Amino acid sequence: MKVGVMVESFRAGLDGGLQAAAEVGADGVQIYATHGEMLPANLDSRSRAALRRRIADMGLEIAALCGDFGGHGFQIADENPKRIDDSKRVMDLALDLGTEVITTHIGVVPADASHPRYGVMARACEELGRYGESMGATFAIETGPEPAAVLRALLDDIGIPKGMGVNFDPANLVMVVNEDIPAAVDALGPYIVHTHAKDGVHLKPVDAEVLYGSFVEPVEGYHFADYIREVPLGEGGVPFEAYLAALGKIGFDGYLTIEREVGADPRKDIEQAVKFLRNLLAA
DSSP states (O other): OEEEEEGGGGOSHHHHHHHHHHHTTOSEEEEEOSSGGGSGGGOOHHHHHHHHHHHHHTTOEEEEEEOOOOTTTTOOGGGHHHHHHHHHHHHHHHHHHTOOEEEEOOOOOOSSTTSHHHHHHHHHHHHHHHHHHHHTOEEEEEOOSSOHHHHHHHHHHHTOTTTEEEEEOHHHHHHHHOOOHHHHHHHHGGGEEEEEEOEEEEOSOOOHHHHHHHHHSOOTTOOGGGTEEEEOTTSSSOOHHHHHHHHHHTTOOSEEEEOOOSOSOHHHHHHHHHHHHHHHHHO
16 A cells, blocks of 8 residues: 555645655645646646656655535535536546546435435436546545445445545544444445545534535534544544555555644644554554
């Protein structure tokens, strides 16, 4: 397995984040491709080739692109045509930059397949999965809002294993649904193409729909920090030794990409996370 870093976690811009990733000893990086200079529309073919060379010259590779455009994911039918087109453009960019994986949150998958929103989300994902399959890319859904078994059922219903995948974020599963991480790896194993190395704490039961909805439209008196807390690697509820063993058991040899979304000194936390993962992998 390789160790990656989410460039935005350094809070230093694209250039600063790439340089910091190289300095802390990462093998590769994940980059948001949904705004600013990384938006596909802002990168012509020459710029894409130059960026790919620049990253390679720093001794890095792109582990994945993040195609998360925020909002409600793919839960709202009227918004999906544009979101699907935007996501396809991110997949095009990913291949130009040398990676086959784009990751995103799609919203909260209903446990009941007869729920109207289930079909809306499944159809959007199917179109993106077909597009990815046709060009050798994978549209990877990030874990978190729903239990692993619910996400596995959606992926099996869609039935495009080469175009659809999973970005496995163990901290999201711990914080939101209090999931057994090795069991979740086993459930989603055939689909896992990328992972986030993140840790967190489940403080008390939380309604995932209310939680994720509050990130889009703040709810008066509702504070997500009352329910979940992200912490540095090794300090939360993710059982990393068992987690890495479970990934090894399913044959995963891709990226463990460090994502640090909070904290006063992300650079320090990321440096410690790289060492933490290297020590575990060496053992």
